[in-house]
Amino acid sequence: MKLKVVLSFAIGPVGAAFLGFVTLPLMTWLYSPEDIGRFGMLNVAISFSVLIYCLGLDQAYVRQYHESEDKAKLLKISVIPGLLLILLTAAVFFIKPGYLSSLLFGVDSAEIGFLSIFIIIISFSLRFLSLVLRMEGRGGYFSLSQLIPKLVVIGCFLFFYFFWEKHDFPQLLWANLFGFLSTLLVILLITKKDWIAAISSKIDYQKLKDMFFFGFPLIWGGIAFWGVTAMDRVFLRSLSTFEQLAIFSVAISFANAASIIQNIFSTLWAPMVYKISNDDEESIKLVNKASQYILLVVVTVFCIAGLFSWLVDFFIPTTYADVKFILLACLGYPLLYTLSETTVVGIGISKKTSYSMLASVLALGINLVLNYVMVPKFGAAGAAVSTCLTFWFFLVFRTEFSILSWKKMPRLDLYFFTFLCVFGSMVEALWGRNYSMYLKYYWVVVLMLFFFKKRDLLVNLMKRKAL
Incomplete structure (x- = not known):
């Protein structure tokens, strides 16, 4: 294309x-x-x-x-x-x-x-x-x-x-x-x-029957993923208040700015990777390279958002003061999902799509348990934490199933730094009022640690820009 x-x-x-x-x-x-x-x-x-x-x-x-x-x-x-x-x-x-x-x-x-x-x-x-x-x-x-x-x-x-x-x-x-x-x-x-x-x-009723048998099983995978992305609001509706649902919805709307990254990447990524899917060596090189660059974007966005989330107070009424605390956790869905799109391609290349459905079902199970426990006690913050942590597990599931069905890829740094981001987001959502200044130091340390670990990647990126 x-x-x-x-x-x-x-x-x-x-x-x-x-x-x-x-x-x-x-x-x-x-x-x-x-x-x-x-x-x-x-x-x-x-x-x-x-x-x-x-x-x-x-x-x-x-x-x-x-x-x-x-x-x-x-x-x-x-x-x-x-x-x-x-x-x-x-x-x-x-x-x-x-x-x-x-x-x-x-x-x-x-x-x-x-x-x-x-x-x-x-x-x-x-x-x-x-x-x-x-x-x-x-x-x-x-x-x-x-x-x-x-x-x-x-x-x-x-x-x-x-x-x-x-x-x-x-x-x-x-x-x-x-x-x-x-x-x-x-x-x-x-x-x-x-x-x-x-x-x-x-x-053509025979054609309809064939299409139905193809499409109907896919609904379950779709329902599972829908549950992962929507159960937070369902639990807030049933176990909390519309006010908490409003705070969560506004935080999601700010976090959706990150979905711009997701949309651009998803549009460009699939044609690129499947174009060379028959060449395993080139495919794994592209996947490893893309995952490192997207990891760079994900960690950087988390850390910068952690440092400047207080700015959202200037755009919304004081009723929504808690939005700045749960914003980071709401970033988990678009950012971690985008990162998982780079590592999950092995499932598509190997055509073992049952693993994709299994990853969604496992993530849904985790999401249901977390929301059931967290939402009654913490409201919007509990829903945001539940979804953020769920998408970290979703990233792990998709990556591991991709490796199981295709090729091995390095992922220790990927899991480590994304978990640091998720952990900081969880603390910010649940106890941000008490530890606001300490969390600013935390995000600076995470960003500096990541840049030091990925200094070669940054140097290469700077060289390419210079050219």
Whole structure:
């Protein structure tokens, strides 16, 4: 894949991550902590619903796209089962929409229930339409599909700020509904030929059966990973308060700045490594080199964030003063996951994908136990610590399974320095108020120790920049 095409696909996720980084702190000045917490639950509900109702057929669509001669039929087969199921579920909730609202947000409201249902249905539709753009290589339009909802939501917030005195949770839902609906209308126009052809095509039931058998087992791995990334908010919703959920959600939004690194790397990494996957010697060299450079980024970001996390106080109300303490632990997901992407490639190259699912399942088990123990006592801090520590274990699992299925790679430094970062983040989240100054010294020492240990890597990097 050409670099220009790769970058056209990267613009959207990176831009969306940046806009998300900006949006939630803005929301904290307009809406109550309880509403911000409910907004976090909305995102959890959307991601879970799309994962479940796609039935794994979205992944089957991607897998069989280039092999299929009738892509319109393939699209129809992929969409219809999940669409029928989600509409059937929606019909049930339409009978008593307040139940869904109460279940997710602790508020019995028909308006909130209806809005949530429509948002979830549109999100499901956008999943497949964005896949059409992605598989056709239309990177610019794909990126547009990622940016439109964020921009529309920001526009709605500005409108509410200037023309409404009262700001409540239904406004958040309306803003998101307009964002997703605007995106759907634009993408429907862009992909008009594809979905019109799909509607008029016939269903191949044998093909559907084959795709279902391919995609359905993948749901379990997806659910496991979703659990690792979302259980913190589920436990905060059930075992803590919406105020704690709000603090956690705002910290996550700041930490999502690191997901820009994740999105750029993920977009560029897969084409690079699989291009030379048939050459074991070159592959292992590339993996070792990439893991060292990403480790450099991960440790540096952790340490700098540890030294300057107090700056977030200037951007959010005093109600969210605890955000600066849990921010570091919230960085664990995007940073450690990105690092694990460099070491896990052996599983993909060897095609032993069961190890990938096993890593997710083991991490989910750890995450469930940690959240169950930590959230009732520590609230948002406990959730952040649980997820951060879980992703350190996830990194270890993916790395070790990759080595088991492929080639040995050096990883002592990788485990040691990432654990120092995770340990410091845990202390900061749980006892940052008491040891704030000592922790600043800690991050300086960790950074200096890491730079000394990796001095050869830094020298080589400086030489390359000089050239």
